[in-house]
Amino acid sequence: MDFRIYFMLFIVYALIGWIVEVVGILIQEKKFVNRGFLIGPYCPIYGVGGITIILLLNKYMEDPIILFVMAIVICSLLEYFTSYIMEKLFKTRWWDYSNFKFNINGRICLETMWAFGALACFVIYVINPPLINLLKSLPNIVFSIISYSIMVLFLVDNIISFKIISNVKVTAKNVKKDNTEEMTRYVRDALSKKSLLNKRLINAFPNLQACIKNIKNGLKRGLNNNGKKK
Numbered sequence: 001m002d003f004r005i006y007f008m009l010f011i012v013y014a015l016i017g018w019i020v021e022v023v024g025i026l027i028q029e030k031k032f033v034n035r036g037f038l039i040g041p042y043c044p045i046y047g048v049g050g051i052t053i054i055l056l057l058n059k060y061m062e063d064p065i066i067l068f069v070m071a072i073v074i075c076s077l078l079e080y081f082t083s084y085i086m087e088k089l090f091k092t093r094w095w096d097y098s099n100f101k102f103n104i105n106g107r108i109c110l111e112t113m114w115a116f117g118a119l120a121c122f123v124i125y126v127i128n129p130p131l132i133n134l135l136k137s138l139p140n141i142v143f144s145i146i147s148y149s150i151m152v153l154f155l156v157d158n159i160i161s162f163k164i165i166s167n168v169k170v171t172a173k174n175v176k177k178d179n180t181e182e183m184t185r186y187v188r189d190a191l192s193k194k195s196l197l198n199k200r201l202i203n204a205f206p207n208l209q210a211c212i213k214n215i216k217n218g219l220k221r222g223l224n225n226n227g228k229k230k
Contacts, residue, residue, distance in 0.1 A: 004147040009132070011150060012050075013050030014045075018041045018043045038158065049116070054128070072120075079107065
């Protein structure tokens with residue numbers, strides 16, 4: 001398939017993921033929260049999961065049970081390693097399933113795993129066929145304008161959002177607190193006062209925790225290498 005089609009599918013899956021997240025919070029807390037790391041209405045982890053499922057599991061379309069199980073495995077691995085990498089990059093635990101039954105290191109849990117499998121089947125069997133046909137039916141020039149315009153907006157969103165997310169790490173490094181609760185409270189309060197975009201990020205991840213151990217280890221390495229804080 002054309003690269004533009006893959007990109008537009010990625011955006012649609014990311015949008016569906018955002019809707020799922022927002023509706024979930026709306027049901028639980030009776031309020032709207034713009035979920036996700038990015039400013040726009042999309043959660044890229046769902047987009048990556050959707051594209052990965054298309055590339056790896058299309059051959060299992062004839063067997064929905066295998067597709068369901070494999071989608072659970074793929075999406076759970078993706079969520080686990082996304083959590084791990086984001087924690088290492090920004091010294092922050094963005095979500096935590098420790099209070100849920102059958103969780104693995106608080107990064108994934110059974111309650112979300114089966115939902116990934118169901119969502120994958122819905123995308124493969126219901127969303128994909130008409131969506132791909134619609135994208136292919138668009139005039140080439142129109143499709144190019146739409147896809148590349150969204151691509152530029154998505155890239156700008158990533159640059160701005162990355163800067164905002166980095167504020168969490170920078171803020172946490174400047175705090176002299178000795179426990180995770182105090183550190184997290186300070187980081188959340190400090191970011192909430194900075195700008196609406198920083199406040200949006202805090203609201204989007206109510207279970208955000210500053211990983212004090214990672215931050216202290218980073219500071220120690222800085223002291224050992226330079227004799228002073230980086």
